[in-house]
Amino acid sequence: MSTASYTSHASARKDEGLSPLVGIVSILLGVLVVVLGFLAFAMWADSHHARDAARAAAASAHTAAAKAPASAAMGSNLGDLTSYAGAAPANAAELAAAHQPHPATLPALQAGPVAHVHLVLKDVTIQVAPGIKYAAWTWADGAPGPVIHVRQGQTVDVTLTNKGAIPHSVDFHAARVAPNMDFRDVNPGSSFHFRFTANDPGVFMYHCGTKPVLMHIANGMYGAIVVEPKAGVLPHADRNYVLVASEWYLSSDGLGKPAQFNMTKAHARQPDWMTFNGYAGQYVAHPLTAKPGQTVRFWIVDAGPSIDTDFHIVGTILNRAWVDAGLNSKPLHDVQTVGVPAGGGGVFDVKIDKPGLYPFVSHAFAAVDEGQVGVLNVGNVQGTMSH
Numbered sequence: 001m002s003t004a005s006y007t008s009h010a011s012a013r014k015d016e017g018l019s020p021l022v023g024i025v026s027i028l029l030g031v032l033v034v035v036l037g038f039l040a041f042a043m044w045a046d047s048h049h050a051r052d053a054a055r056a057a058a059a060s061a062h063t064a065a066a067k068a069p070a071s072a073a074m075g076s077n078l079g080d081l082t083s084y085a086g087a088a089p090a091n092a093a094e095l096a097a098a099h100q101p102h103p104a105t106l107p108a109l110q111a112g113p114v115a116h117v118h119l120v121l122k123d124v125t126i127q128v129a130p131g132i133k134y135a136a137w138t139w140a141d142g143a144p145g146p147v148i149h150v151r152q153g154q155t156v157d158v159t160l161t162n163k164g165a166i167p168h169s170v171d172f173h174a175a176r177v178a179p180n181m182d183f184r185d186v187n188p189g190s191s192f193h194f195r196f197t198a199n200d201p202g203v204f205m206y207h208c209g210t211k212p213v214l215m216h217i218a219n220g221m222y223g224a225i226v227v228e229p230k231a232g233v234l235p236h237a238d239r240n241y242v243l244v245a246s247e248w249y250l251s252s253d254g255l256g257k258p259a260q261f262n263m264t265k266a267h268a269r270q271p272d273w274m275t276f277n278g279y280a281g282q283y284v285a286h287p288l289t290a291k292p293g294q295t296v297r298f299w300i301v302d303a304g305p306s307i308d309t310d311f312h313i314v315g316t317i318l319n320r321a322w323v324d325a326g327l328n329s330k331p332l333h334d335v336q337t338v339g340v341p342a343g344g345g346g347v348f349d350v351k352i353d354k355p356g357l358y359p360f361v362s363h364a365f366a367a368v369d370e371g372q373v374g375v376l377n378v379g380n381v382q383g384t385m386s387h
């Protein structure tokens with residue numbers, strides 16, 4: 001509009017000396033020409049945008065079509081955002097009680113300068129909640145993979161054996177190496193070997209980094225490596241627990257045939273289940289334990305693939321929190337809830353004097369409803385949580 005008014009003023013000046021009527025008509029004609037020109041430009045731009053949008057849609061359809069055979073072969077239910085959160089068979093409580101919980105206790109260190117790690121990748125049907133079957137791509141013993149515990153300065157000697165149906169790889173967040181060399185894809189039936197020195201203390205994620213990474217992680221290919229600082233650097237802890245948080249995106253309820261990965265839900269970040277150590281609520285049915293007054297250290301990794309964990313223990317306050325597992329830094333003291341980002345870690349100390357049942361959660365509470373909750377039983381008390 002400013003262009004139109006500037007042009008009409010210019011016309012008015014040029015036509016000085018003619019009769020007022022001719023002047024007014026010429027001004028109106030000038031405005032009309034400008035307005036028509038503007039409208040024509042707007043229509044052209046609109047059609048141009050429409051054409052671009054059509055091209056983008058076609059390209060996106062083409063990409064989706066290109067991906068479709070692989071996704072279809074893997075059973076992904078493209079376009080379906082139906083939630084299966086909370087699905088449960090009639091005997092869910094019985095199944096939860098019978099479930100062997102994933103070991104959360106930090107395993108012992110390996111002696112010597114080299115820690116040997118053999119990771120075997122496999123396609124296996126697991127359960128992610130009581131009675132909920134999922135066709136996973138995981139490490140030999142399910143998801144998450146084994147906790148690797150090394151001392152700062154140790155060399156980690158990794159052998160990766162792929163017993164799955166498609167290429168996989170392993171990416172260690174604790175390593176400073178060239179990813180194109182050491183995180184390379186390994187074909188089915190092959191093994192690959194590499195080493196790195198664990199110079200940075202903390203708790204780190206490891207995961208398959210093969211494309212699409214979102215799918216490989218969501219299917220269960222992740223775990224935690226604890227790089228403990230040299231003896232005496234950290235305050236003493238009486239118990240050490242490792243928890244790997246993650247979320248699951250299901251193509252079906254998993255009650256009958258195993259559910260598979262749903263890319264649409266993964267892109268929408270709409271999981272059906274969220275877990276600590278791969279199985280919804282397993283430490284509610286089988287609590288972690290401590291004695292009153294003991295220092296309990298939680299080594300947390302959030303494997304995602306996409307949602308953060310807001311770690312909180314109900315009924316107490318975290319005495320020490322090394323945010324993002326930065327063990328070269330000083331911890332925060334006396335904090336209520338600490339975020340652990342997807343792909344990150346956190347180390348949290350808590351000392352509880354009073355016997356009781358203390359739930360630990362991701363305080364983003366949809367996560368609790370979807371299974372990311374456990375209980376720390378302090379003092380071997382009996383009973384269950386009322387909330």
Ligand SMILES: [Cu+2]
Binds near residue numbers: 167209
């Ligand atoms: Cu993989």
